[in-house]
Amino acid sequence: MSDFLSNFNKSNYDNTKEKKTRDDSDKTEPIKQESENLSSAEPIDKKTNETQPKIGPTNVSEPKETKPEQETIPSTRRSQTDDGTEIDPTYHKKRKQKFLLIGVGTFVALCILYFGYYQMTHVALPDFAGKDLAEARTWATENKVKLKVDQSYSKNIEANKVISQKAKKGSKIKKGAELKVEASLGADPEEKLTLPDFMTMKKAEVESWIKENKAENISLIDEYSDTLEKGKANRFEIVNKEVTKENYKRKDKANMYYSKGKETFEKNISVPDFTKKMKTEVESWAKTNDIKVTYEEASSADIPAESVISQSIAKDQKVAKKDSLTVTVSLGKGYNVPNFADYSQEEAGTAVDGLTIQAKSVFTSNVPYGQLISQSVEAGTQLTSKDDLKVKVYYSAGQPYLKDLRGSTVEGDLQKQFYDEFQSKGANIQYTIRYVNSAEPKGTVVGMSAYNLYVPLEYTVALDISLGNLEGASNQTPKKDSGNEKDSKEMP
Numbered sequence: 300m301s302d303f304l305s306n307f308n309k310s311n312y313d314n315t316k317e318k319k320t321r322d323d324s325d326k327t328e329p330i331k332q333e334s335e336n337l338s339s340a341e342p343i344d345k346k347t348n349e350t351q352p353k354i355g356p357t358n359v360s361e362p363k364e365t366k367p368e369q370e371t372i373p374s375t376r377r378s379q380t381d382d383g384t385e386i387d388p389t390y391h392k393k394r395k396q397k398f399l400l401i402g403v404g405t406f407v408a409l410c411i412l413y414f415g416y417y418q419m420t421h422v423a424l425p426d427f428a429g430k431d432l433a434e435a436r437t438w439a440t441e442n443k444v445k446l447k448v449d450q451s452y453s454k455n456i457e458a459n460k461v462i463s464q465k466a467k468k469g470s471k472i473k474k475g476a477e478l479k480v481e482a483s484l485g486a487d488p489e490e491k492l493t494l495p496d497f498m499t500m501k502k503a504e505v506e507s508w509i510k511e512n513k514a515e516n517i518s519l520i521d522e523y524s525d526t527l528e529k530g531k532a533n534r535f536e537i538v539n540k541e542v543t544k545e546n547y548k549r550k551d552k553a554n555m556y557y558s559k560g561k562e563t564f565e566k567n568i569s570v571p572d573f574t575k576k577m578k579t580e581v582e583s584w585a586k587t588n589d590i591k592v593t594y595e596e597a598s599s600a601d602i603p604a605e606s607v608i609s610q611s612i613a614k615d616q617k618v619a620k621k622d623s624l625t626v627t628v629s630l631g632k633g634y635n636v637p638n639f640a641d642y643s644q645e646e647a648g649t650a651v652d653g654l655t656i657q658a659k660s661v662f663t664s665n666v667p668y669g670q671l672i673s674q675s676v677e678a679g680t681q682l683t684s685k686d687d688l689k690v691k692v693y694y695s696a697g698q699p700y701l702k703d704l705r706g707s708t709v710e711g712d713l714q715k716q717f718y719d720e721f722q723s724k725g726a727n728i729q730y731t732i733r734y735v736n737s738a739e740p741k742g743t744v745v746g747m748s749a750y751n752l753y754v755p756l757e758y759t760v761a762l763d764i765s766l767g768n769l770e771g772a773s774n775q776t777p778k779k780d781s782g783n784e785k786d787s788k789e790m791p
Contacts, residue, residue, distance in 0.1 A: 598633025
């Protein structure tokens with residue numbers, strides 16, 4: 300081993316290397332690859348890295364055929380220093396290229412990441428000018444952008460339309476940021492408007508004026524008219540009666556009416572037979588078919604009250620909407636009021652079955668006793684269920700007659716007696732009282748200023764009433780004699 304190592308000197312190493320180089324001249328690429336992986340500062344130990352020479356049967360001291368020492372390695376191969384260090388001259392350039400590529404790749408990756416982040420956190424802003432405010436709100440909600448709306452009146456921009464926006468169209472806005480827009484409230488409702496004479500203007504002209512002045516609170520209404528031609532102005536009305544044409548504001552409501560001409564309908568409604576049917580059935584049919592019904596009333600012994608007696612349009616005839624129909628409705632059985640002069644007071648109460656007759660006698664100064672003075676309902680009048688079926692009849696009781704009340708009447712009976720005898724029958728006969736000394740029982744009528752005579756309808760009699768304070772006076776109340784009782788009963 301020691302002999303081998305002693306023979307393995309630098310000269311033998313160089314020869315062996317040159318031979319290997321020639322044999323591997325066509326393999327320069329692997330060597331180049333290897334040289335690129337080596338560090339320029341790293342020394343190469345020839346004794347340890349090169350392959351030892353083959354040991355064969357020949358003498359190791361015999362030199363092998365080699366190329367001249369002047370032959371050198373190409374410039375692309377590693378360079379060799381005196382201390383045995385081999386350096387690749389392209390290493391630094393390639394290393395710089397490598398770092399440059401890494402730097403460029405890192406920059407591009409960061410740019411891609413930033414672009415992706417920017418795209419995720421920012422959105423492109425549309426142009427909302429002239430669009431509905433609701434559209435801007437929807438977009439802001441979907442893209443998580445806060446929308447701040449400033450509103451102002453504008454005659455040229457409709458209400459709830461966007462007038463302008465702070466950020467320009469196409470610019471990027473970050474999600475969560477605030478977008479300011481100005482929206483229209485429409486025309487100022489408090490602005491006073493000078494109203495033209497709509498009655499002299501055509502409908503198209505009025506529509507143009509309303510549009511131009513943003514007077515949306517003025518409504519144009521078409522209605523049927525039996526007197527005006529179609530398209531003619533009918534009337535102008537301001538809803539608030541306190542508002543006039545002089546102080547009219549855009550916010551005030553008003554209506555302008557135009558004629559649609561006369562309304563015509565097809566006669567396609569069949570009229571039923573309403574005879575003996577209830578009035579309510581006619582009313583319901585008329586309301587459903589928009590028919591004008593005029594109701595007349597008459598008594599009928601055969602048709603119950605509130606039922607139809609007749610109709611102006613026969614059964615199954617055709618009518619149109621708004622046509623007129625006259626229906627006669629029964630009031631039930633009628634009652635003819637007689638002339639009660641043909642009846643006595645006693646007979647009058649039962650003269651007409653169904654009527655309530657109140658017969659009464661009253662004093663008169665010119666109508667003989669027992670004759671008819673008047674009746675509350677004129678003779679010949681027909682009363683029905685809708686009328687008051689009471690009839691008052693007055694008969695004459697003649698002229699008032701004042702009887703002698705002395706000795707038979709006491710003070711306590713005077714009020715009732717004068718009312719029943721005179722006042723209830725229309726005669727205003729009054730009395731006055733004077734208390735006198737008398738032996739008659741206390742309270743007895745002992746004197747009269749007039750008695751047993753006919754008196755006028757307006758009369759006052761003076762009565763003396765006993766004090767019962769003289770000798771022989773009795774405490775017993777005088778009894779009415781049978782004659783006076785009879786006369787009292789006979790007086791009607």
